[in-house]
Amino acid sequence: MLSKQQAKMLFLIGTFVTFAVFIGLTIYSLSLVDEEQPALSEAAARGKHIWEKNNCMGCHTILGEGAYYAPELTNVIERRGEAFVKAVLMSDQPWAPNGRKMVAYGMSEQDANDVVEFFKWTNQLNLNGFEYVDRKVSPLAIKKVK
């Protein structure tokens, strides 16, 4: 039977090894991001900060993360078009097509454009198949779409 000392060694060595592998994989996969994903424009980066500053994630999800009160927005530009999205953001009345209310941000045209650029960027991301689910295409049919 395992002794206490052996159990302790299992813990220490196991932690060290898996952590080292984890760091290695992190470096590897992050080094590929620039290659695998579209470049981020300055406007899109500004849009991301507007997204963050207003905590849009407290109602919506993006890349599948956030709250589940309002629609996933990764591909919203493709789904609704630029004019629609700008109308939602610039509205000074709470947007509520199905009853639930969004915060009425009444954004300036400039801010709304930046957020739109951010959504254009998320729309181009390669998400290992999730982008098709969000576009309402069954992952089983992905091969056909490609």
Place this chain on the structure above:
Amino acid sequence: MKYKSQKIAYWFFAFSMLVFAIQLTYGFIMGFARVGMDGLHEWIPFNTAHTVHLNSLVVWLLSGFMGAAYYIIPEETENELCCVKLAYVQLITLAVVAVAALVGYHINYWEGRKFLEIPRPLDWLVAINVILFLFILLMTIIKGKRKTTTSLVLFGGLVGAALLYLPGMISFNSQILDSFFRWWVVHLWVEGVWELIMGGILSFLLIKLTGVDREVIEKWLYVIIALTFLSGILGTGHHYYYIGVNKIWLIIGGIFSSLEPLAFLGMTLWALAMYSKGEKKHPNKLAIYWTLNAAIVSFLGAGLLGLAHTLPQTNIYTHGTLVTAMHGHLAFWGAYASIVLAIMYYAMPNITGRKFYNHTRGKLAFWLANIGIFTMVAAFAAAGVAQVYLERKLSFDFGQVQNELQVHFWVLITGATILSTGIILLLIDFIKYGMPTDEALVEA
């Protein structure tokens, strides 16, 4: 209670319970918004309610962990806590920072990153507060008479939690990197270092409540935390499937996260084995209830319901739906809420000298809270599965689907009411224990 300084734990538990009440209140605001009753929208929009709900959850659990550490470390190291006055300073600053953050969320002062909404300047105050807390514990351990595995694992978990707070303070222009490092905090907390904290508290409770030999209990503690890190660190990959990083995480995350339930199963078997091996003579039945609840329900909520959506083939459909909310509720409840309530029910009679061990109100609170949360989880599960099917399989519009799901949110509110009734009884219990007193001191 064996050392006077253990009394400070009371105040951390009291703060913890206060914030718990806030968490539930804001839960109701969200629950009602989901059935169309959003009269508070102008002052407390959903994102404010969501952020307060999640942050107050983390604050009351952390305050509970701190209370637990201040109670456990003196007893394990066999000496008074170092610098009791500093510990009170730490308590007060914790409360100030927490309240400032929660107020800020009502005036659009936050960083919109789920779970990590505390704005940067307040992050620094949190960091200072935690350093103070760890310093007090470290000094106590250093001057202590013995260094037990239980106290070291608990301390190690707390240090790890502090260090892992840091990656959450970096800011990024890219949503991909933002999300990537957000998980270093969120995932590596709940499926990593917090399990050490839980393991340490559980080990202490099992030693005290079952009377089984410390060496046996602590050996298994090592095995469990070994399983935790062996699976949990690389298991982080289950959050990297679909956020824009390389496909390699589909394999790594899929394999290792599927092994994570083993650590929780380990805790269940460990607690049950020690309990049946023990003498069953300890009078504090409520502490035993909550201890076993933590050991068992954590496996159901984190282990089984986690496993339910952790494979990439499933997660591609369930990612970011109410299925996640189902799992989040039972996992947090079973593992961390229950372990905090367990140590609280163990410590309170010892700190206050009032031997309420097995009373009806306490048992009722236990059962109502559990029945309530299981009802809520069932409601989230039904709503989640229906959502996935209607929205992601049949391609209905998000808003339309949510309106179809309303009946489940009524069930959610019903469950939440049962849970909250239990928690109100629990809070009454807490008040009835009265104040901590030196008269509760027993021979060390």
